[in-house]
Amino acid sequence: MSYKIKSRIWIEADNNVLLGQGRVQLLKAIAKTGSLSKAAKSLNISYKKAWTLLDSVNKSAKKPVTINSIGGKGGGGAELTDYGISLIRAFDEINQNCWDFLDKQIQKIDSL
Amino acid sequence: MSYKIKSRIWIEADNNVLLGQGRVQLLKAIAKTGSLSKAAKSLNISYKKAWTLLDSVNKSAKKPVTINSIGGKGGGGAELTDYGISLIRAFDEINQNCWDFLDKQIQKIDSL
DNA sequence: AAGCGTTATATTTACTAAAACATAACGAAA
């Protein structure tokens, strides 16, 4: 069996992590469910962990990534901003490009 | 301040990690010092951790990456095989290429 | 044969990160 190359990418802003695999996954779940608590449930992570992640994302980003509301109809909720939607799309694209790039590079090792 | 993109790559063989950042660093230290214990000291990690890492590397690789000897002149030691030397060179090269590639991709996010 | 600095490995201890638990605040709706 031949070697496989794997990678993780993430984006930082001022030495703080802005986006990584897990954060993107969380944002997608928020977009799908309309709330942070439902997103957390769907990913089988605790609400607190999800909240900490999302808080970190919004604190690191140049512009808000989500708009969160407390109370009111349905108790509140969270939704992505246009900026947030653009960010996750760009992240996914770069990530896929990186994988494709690395798959080409791995032959340097297979041929050793 | 603009966003920065970061990455970690690693190589797997049959679902086991063969090489990553830490393992390459360890192999380089072995090459420099001629022994696993000195390599561990130079990296400020325990001998056991270093040994476990190296053992995993050699078990995952198709061919031996180091030759270890016990006893004898100097007590023994460890040195890289030609294959091991080739592996870390290829890893470094692919890693650097990946960084360069990603630095070009990041502008997709800066322009959002 | 004794000493030395290694590799090799098991066992115990400490630390850190994750999970679990608990609770307050909010605002629309009934």
Added chain:
DNA sequence: TTTCGTTATGTTTTAGTAAATATAACGCTT
């Protein structure tokens, strides 16, 4: 004004990982 499902936090407990400690085996050198 009570209820409801959220967001927002603090505190405690658990678990998993890393470190520390201990010991055996090895083979050249003296």
